[in-house]
Amino acid sequence: MKSIYLDYSATTPLAPEVLEAMQPYLTQHFGNASSIHGFGREAKVALDTAREKIAAALGAQPQEIAFTSGGTEASNMAILGVAQNFAEPRHLITSRVEHPCVLNPCRELEKRGWQVTYVEPDATGLITVNAIAEAIRPETALISIMHANNEVGTINQIAEMAALTATRKILFHTDAVQTFGKLPIAVRTLPVSMLSLSGHKLYGPKGVGALYVRRGVKLQPLFFGGHQERERRAGTENIAGIVGLGKAAELALANQVAEAERLRVLTENFWQRVQEIFPKAQMNGHPEFRLPAVLNISLPGFESTALLMGLDLQGIAVSNGSACSSGSVEISHVLRAMKLPKERAVSALRFSFGKYTTAAEVETTLQALTKILKKS
């Protein structure tokens, strides 16, 4: 049985070009970028080059990029790093539909006395600019709102939200793990203070990510150690991973518009066909402001775990609610925050397409889905 992977929002395979770019840095160019000798220089140059690539992808300056161990660390670094600038607890704004790597640092800050406003999304998972404007208080120090939601694909109007902070002394962070490389992002027109990104959502390796930190934004470090990453992130750099991230970003940008369109058409066709097979199907998320390759749908009358297993047993990998530690699933906090009726929430499945998804795979998936949906 040939497997079909339709869970690209969870993670992606490493692109062969990325692997090729990384390989020398796992073997012969193994140097420590802090070393003065030739081995060290080789690593340092690779580090600088990757930093330039990420900066270029964002329209940023290289010194505004700090490499991390991934999206989670980047978002923790942004939120906790800003908070630790303040001697007294302040106020921060986030939303109910953020990834746990944003929600949980916020909860941690609540324990330290911070006031946190969790803005509710609308029924499409969208956080409105208005809701953010209303939540701002004189003591607000930080706003963290995701660029696009990982579960339903809804894209937020980050530029407008970030603009609210321009005349105030408020920092704005966005988790762009789902959008970096997929949507055009230019920090010149997107006035965010910080932006998190990750390698493995973009055909790069796991264990590497970055935080864009606008010049002038001060962050306290999470780790204490060497002087790496301009003293923002101690620890010997993961050169191979960072090179992989740089290469992945470069590849994504080279073909960004055409690939987004190809995936949009593929996703749209799939959704049309699902509705033909099962007219009761409902799409979750925003009908317009959405990632091109993420489709979260509810199939009322079915239970998402059983649907997921039924597809998996036919070799097709999709996702339902967010995975929890035991491998079991519960209704996702995103669908709950969107206040979907229970029948709709428990029957939700997320299909996320990617670089290697073909029309033939989508066709096979439709057949497999039909087999399950027609049974009862």
Add this chain to the structure above:
Amino acid sequence: MHLNSELIKQANLAPGAGETVVVAMSGGVDSSVAAALLHEHGYRVVGITLNLWDYHASGGNVNLESGCCSIDTMADARAVCHKLGVPHYVSDFREIFERSVQQNFIDEYFVGRTPNPCVRCNTFIKWGALLQQTQDIGGNFMATGHYGRTRFNSSTKRWELRRAVDGQKDQSYALWGVRQEALARTIFPLGELTKPEVREIARGLDLKTAEKKESQEICFIPDNDYRRYLRERAPEAAAEIGAGDFVDVEGNRLGAHQGFPFYTIGQRKGLGLALGRPIFISAINPDDNTIVVGDDENLRHSDFIVSSVNWGAQYCPADGAAVSCKIRYRDAGAPAILLGAEPHSVRVHFDAPQRAITPGQSAVFYDGDVVVGGGVIDRVITSNGF
């Protein structure tokens, strides 16, 4: 990996032809071997571990983390499935387990009965929600590592649940609630094997669960202190009931107890009464929060009513049908007759009075190895007719 072919033959499983079987995998040795045997016999095995209750919301970082539903057990089940090359899933049945098993457990104690949560779990979770899920994913059968056997009786046209070959391990007592249509879809791969044989198969397969110890009695009370559990889960109800009186069979007050939910019929220890002779709880009266204690003879009764009955090999047997009736898990069973059988209830009369017939516990009726039916002990009929 080495399979002991003699033992495998002994399991006496019908060979499969690619039928999909969902195996309920606890992460223990029994369900691991059940999965391995089915795999070996040509079935398409799908392992599912049930997530029934939280160790903690995150599941793990607390002191008691080796029992069922911990991350470790799920990893054990996953490792076994991976070794067999079959898929493994975790199904989240916490909500229905809370409703059908845990809440019922609490409710029963608070009406003065002694519940049997494993029976409820089998009836409503495994042969309820999981069997439904089995069908939803296109599975043909469901299997577990229980020690029991099934057989279709072609003359009565009924599925029969039977005791396992290993009398020490037989679990048919806890399986009486499995209905006919569910039994038809059930495979018990271990029914013909003894526990030592199962372990030997596990060792032969080099399963990491081969030497795992037996699971505890009530999985969701890892410290085995059900009184603490009741107090924590129902603090208001416990406070409202408050302390009550121990009385003797004539109704004379003998001392104070902590509230009727915290005691069970037949209990001797922890009563805090010193009467110079062994005394036992013989009745619990929720109406006035009194607990009757008496001598061993006061504990013995012959007649009781069973409700929530599920008829197995025979449907509503005729008056006077002779059976062997088990009234607790660790019990050899005693000769009895059934009277006035109805679809959901029956009266049982023991040939000789039996000790501690406990409302809330299960009564299971056997004809030899075959389960005739079973139900929940509703009330004891005392000699004066009540």
